[in-house]
Amino acid sequence: MTKDTPKIELRNVSKRFGSKVVLDNLSLTVSPGKSLIVIGGSGSGKSVMLKCVLGIIRPDKGEIFVDGKNVLKMSGGEREETLRKFGMLFQGGALFDSLSVWENVAFGLIQGRKMKRQAAKEIAYDKLAKVGLGAEVGALYPAELSGGMQKRVGLARAIAADPDIIFFDEPTTGLDPIMADVINDLIIASVKDLGATALSITHDMASARKIADEVAMIYKGQIIWKGPRADIDNSGNDYVDQFIHGRADGPIKMEVLKP
Amino acid sequence: MQLNFLAIIGQVALALFAEIGRVTAFTWSAVSHILRPPFFWRLLSQQMMRIGYFSLPVVALTAFFTGGALALQIYYGGNNINSEAIVSTIVALGITRELGPVLGGLMVAGRVAAAIAAELGTMRVTEQIDALTTLSTNPIKYLVVPRLVAAVITLPLLVLVADIIGVMGGFVAGTASLNFNPGVYINSTVSFLKAGDITSGLIKAGVFGFIIALMGCFHGFHSKGGAQGVGRATTNAVVSSSVLILASNYVMTSLLFAK
Numbered sequence: 001m002t003k004d005t006p007k008i009e010l011r012n013v014s015k016r017f018g019s020k021v022v023l024d025n026l027s028l029t030v031s032p033g034k035s036l037i038v039i040g041g042s043g044s045g046k047s048v049m050l051k052c053v054l055g056i057i058r059p060d061k062g063e064i065f066v067d068g069k070n071v072l073k074m075s076g077g078e079r080e081e082t083l084r085k086f087g088m089l090f091q092g093g094a095l096f097d098s099l100s101v102w103e104n105v106a107f108g109l110i111q112g113r114k115m116k117r118q119a120a121k122e123i124a125y126d127k128l129a130k131v132g133l134g135a136e137v138g139a140l141y142p143a144e145l146s147g148g149m150q151k152r153v154g155l156a157r158a159i160a161a162d163p164d165i166i167f168f169d170e171p172t173t174g175l176d177p178i179m180a181d182v183i184n185d186l187i188i189a190s191v192k193d194l195g196a197t198a199l200s201i202t203h204d205m206a207s208a209r210k211i212a213d214e215v216a217m218i219y220k221g222q223i224i225w226k227g228p229r230a231d232i233d234n235s236g237n238d239y240v241d242q243f244i245h246g247r248a249d250g251p252i253k254m255e256v257l258k259p
Numbered sequence: 260m261q262l263n264f265l266a267i268i269g270q271v272a273l274a275l276f277a278e279i280g281r282v283t284a285f286t287w288s289a290v291s292h293i294l295r296p297p298f299f300w301r302l303l304s305q306q307m308m309r310i311g312y313f314s315l316p317v318v319a320l321t322a323f324f325t326g327g328a329l330a331l332q333i334y335y336g337g338n339n340i341n342s343e344a345i346v347s348t349i350v351a352l353g354i355t356r357e358l359g360p361v362l363g364g365l366m367v368a369g370r371v372a373a374a375i376a377a378e379l380g381t382m383r384v385t386e387q388i389d390a391l392t393t394l395s396t397n398p399i400k401y402l403v404v405p406r407l408v409a410a411v412i413t414l415p416l417l418v419l420v421a422d423i424i425g426v427m428g429g430f431v432a433g434t435a436s437l438n439f440n441p442g443v444y445i446n447s448t449v450s451f452l453k454a455g456d457i458t459s460g461l462i463k464a465g466v467f468g469f470i471i472a473l474m475g476c477f478h479g480f481h482s483k484g485g486a487q488g489v490g491r492a493t494t495n496a497v498v499s500s501s502v503l504i505l506a507s508n509y510v511m512t513s514l515l516f517a518k
Contacts, residue, residue: 036380056389080395094386112395114297157394167393 005068007032007165007197008053013062014221015048022048023059024221034230035191035198037208039243040218041252046201047091049218050167053199055079066165084112087163087196091170095142101153102128102138108161127156130193131186148179152186159190165190168200172207184210204213205244208232217243219252285477289407292400302405310371310406310472311413315420317370318363322421325358326350326428334437340426344447350429351452356516360460361508364467367414368500368509372475375406376496379479380489388480403480407472414468415461422457445477466511467504474500 006029015023022045030036051057053064055071064071066082074082077251087108095104103110105127106120115123125138131152142150151171158166171187172180184207191198191211202208208215210230216226217240225237232244242250333346379402382388391398426448433439475496482492 051389054389054393056392080397083393084395086393088390090386090390092385094390096387096390107396108394109402161394225321 005032006030006065007034007067008199009063009065010049010053011063011065013049013052013059013064015045015052015057015059020222025051026062026222028216028223028226030197031201032197033195034213035200035211036214036216037212037220038199038201038216038223039203039205039208041199041243044218046218046223047169049112050088050169050199050201053078054088054167055083085164085166087158087161087165087169089154089158089169089171090161091173091237093142093147093154095150095153095157097142099141100138101140101145104142104153105138105156105160107157113161123160124156127160129152130159130190131156132182132237135219140244148175148182149247151175151179151183155183155186155190159194162194163196165197165199166194168198168202170202170204171200172204177206180204180207181210183207187211202238205246274390282473282477285480286473288399288483288508289403289473289476292397292404293408295400297400299401299405302401303409306405306409307413309374310367310409310468311417314367314370314413314417317366318417318421319424321362321366322354322359322425323369323428323431325362326354326425326430327432328428329353329358329425330429330432330437334433342437343433343443344451346433346437346439347429347444347448348451350433351426352456353426355422355452355456355460356428357460357508357512358449359425360418360463360467361504363418363421364414364471364504364508365501367410367417368471368474368504369497371410372471372496372500373493375472375475376479376482376493377489379476380482380492383480384485384488385480403472403476406476407469410472411465412467412468414471415464418460418464419457422460459511462515463508463511466507470503470507471500474503 008030010026010028013023013026014021026045026049028049029036038046038049048057052059053071055064059072066085071079071082096107102121105124106117107117109115109120109123110117117184125135128135128138133149133152133156137145137149137153142153145153147233151229168187171183175183187198187200188211198211200211209232212229214228215232216223217237218224220240225235225240227235232240235241238251242252272312330346330349333349334342336484337345379388382402388402392402430441430444430448433444434441478492478496478499
């Protein structure tokens with residue numbers, strides 16, 4: 001593997017559900033150690049793209065490479081090995097509500113990596129401290145936490161196994177602006193801390209501007225623009241302009257019936 | 260008009276075959292994971308408690324009253340001189356061969372298939388099942404296998420208890436309201452009942468356990484679309500497991516008792 005090998009590469013990936021085309025010949029690369037943010041409206045195929053890379057959804061066409069290896073052609077064992085490189089923060093947190101907070105954070109270590117419970121517990125409390133949660137939270141259950149705390153526990157769980165690659169699915173959606181910024185800071189800190197590659201999807205521009213090295217825009221299942229964060233305000237792309245300024249009028253037509 | 264009608268038949272047929280295909284693939288994947296490590300023993304014992312132990316009261320009550328009512332029906336319907344022997348024999352055979360496993364299975368289907376579908380369905384729509392994958396844990400192995408194995412082990416045990424209590428229900432009804440001689444009743448029960456009557460019922464119970472857990476897991480796993488989707492999954496799990504229990508019972512009766 002050379003230094004130029006992208007960490008993640010999607011080549012001409014297509015996916016449709018029934019007659020609805022969700023990903024349409026989508027190609028995207030993420031460089032090692034960089035933070036790429038994919039912006040795009042609801043239903044533009046962002047989540048499906050992440051789930052294709054994770055193998056939760058199988059694309060109809062195309063190739064997906066992680067560290068230069070095609071994940072779609074891997075055996076079950078290789079695939080599990082590759083999945084160990086990933087951590088993911090889900091939009092709603094997706095915490096296991098039957099387990100306590102520390103068991104959630106330690107889950108990947110205990111079940112996925114066969115670590116002893118006591119050792120995993122110590123790491124879990126360590127990671128909880130990293131996201132600013134005290135030891136008293138560890139014994140609580142997810143239902144007892146506020147939305148912001150659940151997001152932070154989700155982040156602690158995503159970084160618990162020191163992943164190479166972290167996915168963030170709408171990390172700030174549903175949070176107040178201050179808590180959103182706290183999460184942004186935590187994401188930057190933990191990604192830098194691990195030296196990880198980050199791929200995030202969001203429609204929160206404040207968050208995108210803060211945590212991105214590079215920004216890409218997805219529209220109708222295709223990447224229509226990609227560039228460094230600094231270029232986002234003069235991309236010369238009408239779609240990107242409309243999106244980052246949040247205008248209802250422009251080339252992107254929402255499927256809303258006019259009254 | 261006629262063409263529309265044919266199109267509807269075609270669509271229904273296609274949907275039916277697609278569903279059968281999905282169930283078959285799901286069953287195969289679940290069964291193949293039963294034999295491959297890692298095994299989650301703690302989860303298995305937890306599920307055996309939930310599926311088996313906590314179903315005891317409802318199964319016992321069902322068996323008791325069914326046995327009692329059966330005794331009364333046979334007595335009123337038969338009006339025989341030798342009624343102690345007739346009533347006790349038919350109650351014992353009816354309970355062990357048919358009513359114990361079928362009614363026990365249906366009661367557990369209502370309780371357990373619904374609970375499994377609701378739990379897994381909620382985990383699906385809140386992305387907890389996807390989260391398992393990202394934490395290097397196979398959801399089929401972690402969620403489906405323990406429930407499947409627990410149900411197949413505990414259902415025969417439940418039915419064995421139901422057999423005993425059902426016969427006892429007949430005994431209580433016979434001695435308390437029909438003034439049978441207790442000694443004669445027990446004697447004729449014991450002398451007519453063969454081991455094959457009981458084991459055939461227990462084999463049926465094992466199959467019913469498989470059906471209940473499989474339908475609960477399948478519908479929960481494939482639920483989508485929030486609270487309504489989970490509700491639909493729960494209903495489908497109960498209805499499909501009940502119908503499959505009754506249908507497979509007919510097939511097994513014709514196979515087990517064919518001369």
